[in-house]
Amino acid sequence: MSSSTGIAGSSLMTIANTDSLLTEINVDEADIAHIRVGQAVAVFAAAFPEVALAAEVESIPLSPRSNNALGQSGGSLARSYTVTVRLHDPKQLALRPGMTCRAEIFTDSAEKALAVPVQAVFSSNEAETEIAAGKKPPPEERFLFVDAQGKAARRVVTVGLSDDSYQEIRSGLKAGERVVVGPYKILRHLKDGDALSVALPAGQKKS
Structure with missing residues (x-):
């Protein structure tokens, strides 16, 4: 390439392959036991917050990472696991590498549930x-x-x-x-037998 300089063996540029996109999400240590590879995930990119992108859990790390910010402020270290998620159809939206997102991992499901x-x-x-002293x-x-x-x-x-x-x-x-x-x-103050009143949405009349 003309008018360019470089060192032998160094990278000239990086080309992103957007046909397959991964995202990393932080899962608190209290929830990581419920996460499994292959679980369905709904990903919401910050640029498209109303659109849920189908994805699945790709990998789960063995070791957590610590949030040193809390430790420096005098609190206990907060630990989270960086879980890798693969998007099923990244071309559904105009996504770009480096975008931020939030995700919902479906750890279980129930059909026709009440x-x-x-x-x-x-x-x-x-x-x-009020619990009497000494009484469980x-x-x-x-x-x-x-x-x-x-x-x-x-x-x-x-x-x-x-x-x-x-x-x-x-x-x-x-x-x-x-x-x-x-x-x-x-x-929180409602008791068994209390009278109820129905509040209808604005503009709706009681039939």
Whole structure:
């Protein structure tokens, strides 16, 4: 190449092959035990935040890396694992090497599951109860409230899988029952038998 200088054996340039793209995501050590090679992943590039790109876990490192920033500030070292993910169809979007992204790894799935909004499910550990000195607290229960003819009815439920939006209910609730949802600061004080009022979306009239 004319008008160029270089040292024998050194790289002149690097050409990226965009037919096959990998991305690296940091997984906290508390979650790494649930990650397996081949699991499905949804990747959201920062440049296209509304588009989910299909991918899968390519490799999982044996050793974590430490976040020294926390250690220098006096806190304990935070450890994470850099998991490599391969995109199935990188040409779906105009992706460029070096772009940042976030990812959702699907560690498990359930078909035809009964699910409710996560904010509808409570833990008995969250309840404001007084435990006598020396007495063990009761076993943890997960519960929600359903609309029983205009009154709140407390239901103990068995939960399963969950994500950021929904919680699977494996027992204690039937399909078609109306589940009570609302602001946590209000629901945390709700009691069995309390009267309920329905808040309709803006512009919608009660039939």
